[in-house]
Amino acid sequence: MAPKINKTAVLIGAGNLATHLGKALQAKGIEILQVYSRTEHSASSLAESLNTQFTTSLNNVNPNADYYFVCVKDDAIAEIVEAMPEVKGIVMHTSGSIEIDALQKFEKSAVFYPLQTFSKNKEYLNFEAVPLCLEANSDIIFNEVKQLACLLSSNIQQANSKQRKTIHLAAVFACNFSNQLFAIAASLLKEQNLNFSLLYPLIDETVAKIKTVSPDEAQTGPAKRKDFISMEKHLELLKEKPQLAEIYKLLSEIIMKK
Amino acid sequence: MAPKINKTAVLIGAGNLATHLGKALQAKGIEILQVYSRTEHSASSLAESLNTQFTTSLNNVNPNADYYFVCVKDDAIAEIVEAMPEVKGIVMHTSGSIEIDALQKFEKSAVFYPLQTFSKNKEYLNFEAVPLCLEANSDIIFNEVKQLACLLSSNIQQANSKQRKTIHLAAVFACNFSNQLFAIAASLLKEQNLNFSLLYPLIDETVAKIKTVSPDEAQTGPAKRKDFISMEKHLELLKEKPQLAEIYKLLSEIIMKK
Numbered sequence: 001m002a003p004k005i006n007k008t009a010v011l012i013g014a015g016n017l018a019t020h021l022g023k024a025l026q027a028k029g030i031e032i033l034q035v036y037s038r039t040e041h042s043a044s045s046l047a048e049s050l051n052t053q054f055t056t057s058l059n060n061v062n063p064n065a066d067y068y069f070v071c072v073k074d075d076a077i078a079e080i081v082e083a084m085p086e087v088k089g090i091v092m093h094t095s096g097s098i099e100i101d102a103l104q105k106f107e108k109s110a111v112f113y114p115l116q117t118f119s120k121n122k123e124y125l126n127f128e129a130v131p132l133c134l135e136a137n138s139d140i141i142f143n144e145v146k147q148l149a150c151l152l153s154s155n156i157q158q159a160n161s162k163q164r165k166t167i168h169l170a171a172v173f174a175c176n177f178s179n180q181l182f183a184i185a186a187s188l189l190k191e192q193n194l195n196f197s198l199l200y201p202l203i204d205e206t207v208a209k210i211k212t213v214s215p216d217e218a219q220t221g222p223a224k225r226k227d228f229i230s231m232e233k234h235l236e237l238l239k240e241k242p243q244l245a246e247i248y249k250l251l252s253e254i255i256m257k258k
Numbered sequence: 259m260a261p262k263i264n265k266t267a268v269l270i271g272a273g274n275l276a277t278h279l280g281k282a283l284q285a286k287g288i289e290i291l292q293v294y295s296r297t298e299h300s301a302s303s304l305a306e307s308l309n310t311q312f313t314t315s316l317n318n319v320n321p322n323a324d325y326y327f328v329c330v331k332d333d334a335i336a337e338i339v340e341a342m343p344e345v346k347g348i349v350m351h352t353s354g355s356i357e358i359d360a361l362q363k364f365e366k367s368a369v370f371y372p373l374q375t376f377s378k379n380k381e382y383l384n385f386e387a388v389p390l391c392l393e394a395n396s397d398i399i400f401n402e403v404k405q406l407a408c409l410l411s412s413n414i415q416q417a418n419s420k421q422r423k424t425i426h427l428a429a430v431f432a433c434n435f436s437n438q439l440f441a442i443a444a445s446l447l448k449e450q451n452l453n454f455s456l457l458y459p460l461i462d463e464t465v466a467k468i469k470t471v472s473p474d475e476a477q478t479g480p481a482k483r484k485d486f487i488s489m490e491k492h493l494e495l496l497k498e499k500p501q502l503a504e505i506y507k508l509l510s511e512i513i514m515k516k
Contacts (some may be wrong), residue, residue, distance in 0.1 A: 176479030221434030
């Protein structure tokens, strides 16, 4: 059983992040009072798995919680904030790219940005090593949010709005785009009846290397070697995949220029 | 001490791959007879670390070894092959993108393509999990090369020329290009006085996910969510980095199209 710490939270949103955050908060003894989602199915199923209430109307959001986590798409935040009632606790959004000012209607506001990728279908994500990037509209609120964050993770980073945007952008390159490159590799292999798992050792080694030397120092491959024969052959293989050829050329140019 | 297995090898080339391969072969009891490199410094320093002879002249390559590993840039292979003497053993190149026919002047030829990224400065690379992609100019030679490969690794893949080219191309996307995305992320963070290590948990989770679900299923991020506000903000941050903006747009388009 998680220890009770007499703090309560409301989740605004019922997607991947809300799901993982709700479970992690609950595991640390924070009571989830309510889940809001405009989609009844999403709201009810997350509420059920957290054994709590749900609502599909922002008017009905419980105003007495200590923490409100706004876990919705960035382009839905403004609308949600406008429709939310006044509340007692700290309202936090969880977005990498939205300013804290988006929450200025609330007396106590903060940003609670977990630098991690979330999937609903993954059983339980351990927040312990997840960097939590924090910002608040006052020092007092910052300290309160920091204490909350410390319950979940040992990796706390104060980041102002400009820094957080850069972190988010860097994460898109390092994570979302790398993942897409993995997807491209998998589809190329599949066409030749080869299994993507063939690349696991290579991917593992690539990731291990960037932790011992910088990615710039770790760079290898045809572009790094200026091996034009290989590059031409690769572009020949990609001649019916113009978008992939374009990515190939661009990334190779960047590598060669360094 | 490594067991003696009474086989001998010559390394043609003294770069990252020759270094790791030489050490791995030696550790398995194969005697390295000689190292060739046209650069005396490279040849002598690898020969010294392997406690063997070196030459900078292909005329002087020892013709009596069992195995010859051609570990040079792809665009140097043809020239090297032409200048090499007739030899007794199996001549193997180690390239992902060169046809086995490049070695047709030799009676016994094969391709020995380790699907891994090699850096000289990394102490010792364990080949055990490195997929070795093999092809040979006859079944007899294939079996001999396969036995040799089995000494080093448990992950043996027979791959014809077309498949090997595709493996190489897929590896460029999954490894070399991912690494460059990591380098881009690191430089963006550095501009904001943030440490690249902030992204390690995210990168680890990204790689862990593709082994449990496919990369396509694992895809997250602004493009996947069609979160145009975030994407516009990111492009704004990249407005003085046109090449990065271009990569951002291209990869986002591919993700959105799926």
